[in-house]
Amino acid sequence: MIDAFLEALLAERGAAGRTREAYRADLEDFARWCAPLSLADVSPNKVRAYFADQGRCGISARTQARRLSCFRQFARFMLQMGVRADELTAGQVSPRYHSGLPHPLSEEEVKRLLEKGTSGHADLRRDLLSRVALEMLYTTGLRISELLSLPASCIRQRGGMLTVRGKGGRERLVPFSSTAREAAEALVAYDAILDSPWLFPGRDPRKPLTRQGFDKILYACALKAGLDPQRVSPHVLRHSFATHLLNRGADLRALQVLLGHADITTTQIYTQVMTERLKEAVRQHHPMGENAKAKRGEKRS
Template sequence: MDRHVEAFLEMMAATRNAAPRTRAAYAADLRAFAAYCVGRGLETDHALIRADAGCVQGYMARLAEEGVSARTAARRLSCLRQFYRFLLREERRSDDPTARERAPKLAPALPKVLSEAEVARLIEDGSVGHEDPRRDLVARAAIELLYVTGLRISELLSLPSSLSRSAAPMVLVRGKGGRERLVPVSDGAREAALALARHDRGLGSPWLFPGRDPSRPLTRQGFDKILRQAALLAGLDPDRVTPHVLRHSFASHLLDRGADLRALQMLLGHADIATTQIYTHVMNERLRHAVARHHPLGNG
């Protein structure tokens, strides 16, 4: 790996607490850009450090020609910006070749959500009937916790086993960037967690959701298999049921019932309320449909 890329990824880990998956994505994006630069005649060992604005412009044009989505192209440009600004700060370059490149315009991506009835089916029917009875307990505890707290999947899988032994109405969660927040936990979710912990008490694991090796938490891939089976048991399309969809459903259902946007920002652990405001688009769309359908002068 290019030594400048290594230094950049080390900085991302040390100062921004970037997760391994995030760093791997950055590395892949930089490799793709370096390969493009080599194709333009730059030496392999110096492609990234010697790339100029023309390389960036040509690369973005190539992505458009290949039909890469605007969102993916914008993410790749963001990676390049961060990389070259890092080199600029470290005085390894005297310019930023991405400075004049504009990011592709993105259409707002509305969150995909399940209805309240679908979530209820997922919790009740999706936690009964797994081949391994323990998976019933894992599915019930995980789905309830995801839906009643709005946790990210990484936050869920890093919950300690001590959660099940605490009677406190709130749980402390460490989110992105190491930011901590308190999130309420319902009695039902806590009981589901306790049932799983009782089953697993002989494992001696520090994790609420232990993996095959009890000293490590359940992996994202392992949980995805459980959630997929839960969706099938509940009669739902498994492609519609993901941890992030449950997080979106948590947020959308709270707003539907009158929750405050600032409170929702705190619950979700968003650093910027602009990130939370995407859920208002969901509400606005529902209101527009409601007026069109039910108002005497609507278009329904």
Template sequence: MLAAERAAAPNTLAAYTADLTCCEESLAAQGETLLQASAAGLAEWMADMGRSGQSRRTVARRLSCIKQFCLFLLREGLREDNPAAHLDAPRPEASLPHFLSESEVVALIDACAVSPEASEAKQRRGLVARAALELLYASGLRISELLSLPREALAGERQMLVVRGKGGRERLVPLSDSAREAAQALLALDAPKASPYLFPGRDPKRPLTRQAFDKILYEVGLQAGLDPARLSPHVLRHSFATHLLAHGADLRALQMLLGHADIATTQIYTHVQTERLKQAVESFHPLASERAGQTEKTG
């Protein structure tokens, strides 16, 4: 159902499989199955996850999966009740997204430059790194969206990029001049490969893998003098969103650019506005200037 009706991505299907397997193993130890699970059995499964030290976010995500599964059984007539209906998920820990400073992003992109005397393989690796980082930071793409981009997406002088995101939803994101130039340089070099992908893997018929890109990002991070542990494709996506908001972007526009179905997901980035609001009050509120003057007189 998830694959056929909701067009769920392979990673989403794998996550649901893992969640269902986790629940199934706990129920089996209690003499129950997924199809005949009781409310008590599911409650014990949640307690098992808590005792094993799983985070509240993981527990909440897995419970969401089981709730959807139980509703599916109910709709399909495979059960007459919903044993997960009254189970409450723990509140997830509040965690802010990790992001790079603007200067760190610039250093990362500059580190993609390769000497003209370098081997052809190293020069191509530099082009791949530059095109990927430019697109990730300029457009806020997910790594899965980036690596699945077809060659045609960057053909010509297009100003907008058509991206297919989660659930098969399409969105338009602007393409910066530098990102387009980097991508077209890679396209020109890879033309003999005749790959359908902008970022072909070792087999040109398949896209570059996430693991291969992680190695490239690791090397570029070291070259830029950044701790590779702080780097990931999602950190660049977070940096894109954080920097846009810091420069005054509208939250609704940011939601559309990121491809979030719910604006509540986008609101996590509003933490960057706190300091801006504080500075605005200190700079323009009349009482703030009076207090500053009184502080100077007291000093």
């Protein structure tokens, strides 16, 4: 049943390999915990007992919530296939957890990363590749998987838009800045001898650059720009893209389309970032804010 469920995820939703691997691990862990009963025979009480045991073992609420999401999809699949007559996860409450807020770079830090982090590398190609990667991550908000899977032919798209294939195989159009296009054209011209179909070829030109290989490049860029490499990642640049757009008045719905979020609630995490910044501004600068009160206390003493 697990194999059939994962095949359905691939066929119907185009679920990524990593997603399917994570779901398989979660479901097989639950199946082992339920043994010798099969998943078709366990009761909803068994699900509740499993999550209670997870909590006692110190499994984080975030991980438990992810596993429950997987189980719910699998339970619906078993219901649809007629394997069960009831919903296995009925009544199971999703664990509450604090959603971590993104920590974007400032506009000044991004500027420094683009100006100083993309030159002075060991060879010209590394300079070109660094410039293209950083320009595109920050100006398009692409996920790293979307960036590394771009074909070299993407530079031939006209109209200032780039076609991106995102999660679940969904395609979207994102603006392709002239500076990013020029940098990409220079990289493709330099790599012409490799005859690779990818914008970012790997060591084997027939395959794209790996995530691990990209991380090494980004690490070197951060050091050259005088930034802490631990603060610079593809995900941070995606967060920076979104946060800077909102700070300058972008619409949340437009941001949802640009980021490729299927649900607006995923995009709304950025409004939390803005809320926290507004609170901090009041604390620091309002006459009755905490900072002002502390200063008055110092004067009295």
